[in-house]
Structures are given as C-alpha cells and as structure tokens.
Amino acid sequence: MAQFTLSLLTAALALASAVQAQCGSGSPQATVTGSGNSFTATKGGSNVYSGSDYRAAIQAALDSISSGQRVAVMASGSIGANTITISSGKIFEGCGTINVGNKAGRGAIESTNTNDVQIPYLTMTGNPYFGLRFSGTKNLSLGKITMNLSGGLAIRFDRDLAANSNVNMDVINVTGAGSHAVETWNIDGLTINSVIAKDVGECGLLLQNTRNAHVKLVDGNNVAAGTGYATFRMANNNGQNANGDYKTNVYIDKVVSRGGGRGVFCVSQSGGVEIGNVDLANNGNNAILIENCYNVNIKSGKVNGGGEVRISARTEFPNTKDININLQVDGTTVRESPCADNSNWTLTGNGQRNIC
Template sequence: MARFSILTAVFALLTTVHGQCGSGTPDSRVTGSGSSFTATTGSRTVYSGSDYRAAIQSALDSISSGQRVSVIASGSIGANSITISSGKIFEGCGTINVGNKSGRGAIESLNTSGVQIPYLTMTGNPYFGLRFYGTRDLVLGKITMNLSGGLGIRFDRDAAANSNVKMDVINVTGAGSHAVETWNIDGLTINQVIARNVGESGLLLQKTTNARVGLVDGNNVAAGTGYATFRMANNNGQNSNGNYNTNVYIDKVVSRGGGRGIFCVSQSGGVVITSIDLANNGNNAILIENCYNVSIQGGTVNGGGEVRLAARSEFPNNRDISITLRVDNNSVRESPCGDNTNWTLTGNAAKNIC
C-alpha cells in the first residue's frame, strides 16, 4: 500500500495549500440565499440578483488565471452550465443543485489548462455533473455528489485528449450512470473513488494511460448491468506504440453487492491491481475478457458471481494474465484457455481452469 500512502500525502499537501473551502481571502466570493445572490470581486460587486448561476458565472468571468472564486452560497443553477476557463480555481463551498442539460455538464472546463476545483458539493440530476475534454494539469480535490440520477464526472470520448489529471477523493451517490468515466487521458492520478448506489460503473477507464489510483470502493454499483465497480474498456492501458507494458496501477478495489466487481474488456490491460476485497457481487466478481498483461496480486473474493476469464471471437484472446487470490463460496472458470495465464488460488472455490 505504499503507493496509496504517497497519493494520500500528495493530496494532503494540496489541501494544506488551499486551506478549507473559502478560507483566507478569495479573489471573488458568491454569497446570499433564496432568491438573492451577490458576487463580489475585490471591493467590486459584479452581480446582484436572483440568478444563482449568473452570480457564479459572473464571479468566474471577473477573475484572472491564478485567482480563486469561492461560492459560499447554496442554490440551484437549473438545467444550465457553469464554465471554468484556464488557470482559474473554483470552490463550491455551498451546495450547488443542478438540472439536466442534454449532452452538457452542469460544470464544464473544455480545452483548458491549470483549472482547479479543490472543493465541490453537488446535488440534483445532471446529464453530466462535471464535464471535461482537452484539459491539461486539471486538479479535482474533494468532490461530493449526492445525485438523483445522471453521470458524475465525464471526460468526453470524441474530443481533444487530456493530460496530467489529478483527483483527490471523489464521493458519488445516486448517479444513474457512472460515478467517474474517463476517455483519452495520458497521466491520471486518483486518490479515491467512492461510489454508492450508482447505476453503472464506479470508475470506468477508457483509452487512459499512465494512471495511478489508490482506492476504488463501490457498494451497490452496477446492479443488473454489465458494468462494474472498477471497469477498464476500449483499449485502456494500451500504450501509444501498441504494447501493453504496465502503466496502470490500482492499489485496492473494494466491491459489495451490485453488479460486477472488476471488469476488463475490449483490448484493455497493462494493469497491476495490488489488492482486492470483493463480496456478494450480483454478476461476475471478476470478468477478464480479451485483455492483455493484467495482474491481480492478492486479496479475497467471497460469494457472488464467478471469477471468469473469457474471450470474444472478434478480438485476440486473453494474454499474460496473472491472478493471485483467495476465492471462497464461488467458482473460478477459464474458458477459452488464455495465452500465458498464471493462477495462484486458495480458498474453497470450485475451479475449472487451464
């Protein structure tokens, strides 16, 4: 767990630098309640009125790169979007309630560099809570989303790639889709993703390389679906030269109930998962399907759906899979046989492996 400790230390340092939400002297503040909000930048009032979203956007638009907005007030932005441009620091100290704007994020930062969101508390049913693409040096801190639907954090698929993205602790409850979904990131560091009662994945990585994640923790995630607490898909971990040398490191995956615990699919891999703790998953506890260079180094699976290595005919078969686990009250099956599969199994599970 040494890597997890390093990640925790890194994000603790970021918290120390920023202090508590709204602390010190923010360059701009949004205050008020009900139907009366004020945005103040320095000694200047840049918005006064009933529109919470307009107050926040006015505050953001009034500051320069390197400056900070602290939204102290709670309110609702409706089915609208807040946009953060390069270099700005956005703190949501109050609770921001959001609506559903088709294809858009309630808060967005697109084709930007150096954006930071150290704190955010969001409620509502967004299309995407946070939406990104084309970002560089993006930092997300302590993000809490208590949702009634929608998707938590999304990096777009068919848009510019991202680099050097950092997230501290992401807590998502009640999303109808994924808690965190990435596409096209080179250089991703996450301390923790904690997903509760989420419809699809807790953490879904796609076409993401050079990733380091401390903890993925899901409870009642992906029930009745093919998703998982932790899922890798669509060539995740495939390096730019086409190989699958290890570049994705996950310290721990914890999953209870819901659907699958861990799912690797569609030519993904290049991953080491140091430890897992899976119990009573409603679908496969683990499914590895057409993946390459996947190592699970230890941990436990208790009950739930089987641990399975499988393959679809349209992709090359599994290759270089290494699994060390204790599996109880379950079964382990490898069909078809992969290329260079290595099992080290303990526990009472039934085994049908090559």
C-alpha cells in the same frame, strides 16, 4: 536554538496550510454569497452581479477573475438545467451546495480545452446529464468532490473531443448517479486518491483509452446492480501504450466492492494493469471478468460469494493473454473459458475451479 526555531517555523507553516485547506478560507479574489432568490458576486470589494440568478452570479464571479485567481461560492442554490464554464488557470471552490438540472449532452460544470483549472472543493446535488464534463484539459486538478445525485453521470471526460493530460483527483465521493461515478476517455497521466461510489447505476470508475494512471482506491457499494458494468472497469484499449504494447502503466492499489453488479471487469483490448489488492463480496454478476485483455496482474485479495471469477474471450478481438491472478476465492467458482494465452493462477479458498 536554530533547530527549535526551525521546528516552530515548520509547525506554523503546517498550521497555515491547515487553515488554507478549508473551502473559502484566506482571501479568494471573488466570492458568491446570498440565499433564496438574492445572490451577490463580489470581486475585490466591488459587486459584479446582484440578483436572483444563482448561476449568473457564479458565472459573473468566474468571468471577473484572471488566471491564477480563486472564486469561492459560499452560497447554496440551484442553477437549473444550465452550465457553469471554467476557463484556463482559474480556481473554483464550491463551498455551498450547488443543485443542478439536466441539460442534454452538457455538464452542469464544464471545462474544455483549458490548462491548469482547479476545483479543490465541490458539493453537488440534483440530476444532471453530466455533473462535471471535461475534454482537452491539461493539468486539471479535482480535490474533494462530493456529489449526492438523484440520477445522471457524475464526472465525464468526453470520448470524441480533444484528449487530456496530467489529470489529478483527490477524493471523489458519489451517491445516486444513474450512470457512472467517474468515466474517463483519452487521458495520458491520471492520478486518483479514491473514488467512493454508493448506489450508482453503472460504474464506480470506468477507464477508457487512458494510460499512465495510478489510483489508490476504488470502493463500490451497490454499484452497477443488474447490469454488466462494474465497480472498476477498463474498456476500449485502456492501458494500451502509444506504441501499441501493453507494458504495465496502470496501477490500482485496491478495489473494494460489495453487492451491485461486477466487481472488476477488463474488456475490449485493455490491460497493462497491476491491481495490488481486491476485496470483493456478494457481487450480483462476475466478481471478476477478464475478457480480451492483455497483461493483467491481480497481486492479492479475496473474493467471497457472488458471481464467478472468470477469464474469457470473444472472437472479434485477439485472445486474452498474459494474465496473473493470486486470490483467495470462497463461496463462488473460478472458470477459464476459453483458455487464455499464458494464464497463471495462484488460488486458495474453497471455490470450485475449472481452469486451464
């Protein structure tokens, strides 16, 4: 009987969890409602904004809550070339569609020098400079983020500002960005379930000076066409540990890339990475390029057509070193030039090989 009661309790908790998992569900402390040119922000039954300015309504709702409290933006509208700012501890749910403009050097939504900010849901359209912009964050959580853009860079962690720690992302789905879908700088501790990028001008996921990372999936369709960028790119000392070594600390479960530019690209003294599986086809540039990187392990996968698989190096950095690649390569070539230090290939398929 006790076991049956426990099962009922477990089922009830699961149902409650599923209900809570819907955007705006339960009892958010503040809400934004309305449409057209009439919006209302409400906190605890009292209006904190009423008027025609969608951005002002959202900001008023955010400013009205305390750390640990939640805002649900139920209304859709446009904020123009402006910025919404989220401070520490606040939970922001964008349940409507937030259309944004381009404010030079700024994010349409920003959180900087903050702790414990959560964005469980967001739907964004428009052409931002940055859709989401972060720096100096700790325990940042991004949930189901959908950005159907007509230009701009979707999610950006700044290069020259404070570093970030313990960043978590669930499903990031970006179409139409002119630049990158997700670009990171200066993160220690990053987990991502998936980055899904389609018709994106530069990278799907670009990791820079980021360590202790685990990404389950990077999936790119027509990403980085006509450029040197890639569906998945690591650059600028990505994966280099604090002590300077490249012991494995970046784990990518799977990279899928169709068309576009490069599939996988590691460059500029990056490494310390294990990629579990790749599925690359018809990339318009190198399917894989590893250039001046150290301790790169591609454990399995297939390359079908497109640009060559290559190990390379430039003279301004130490030579490429400690590379292990296990691949089926068909319909394109495999080339190593110049020779890496300690390269290990396990190759099948009909691809022509020129390796050391």
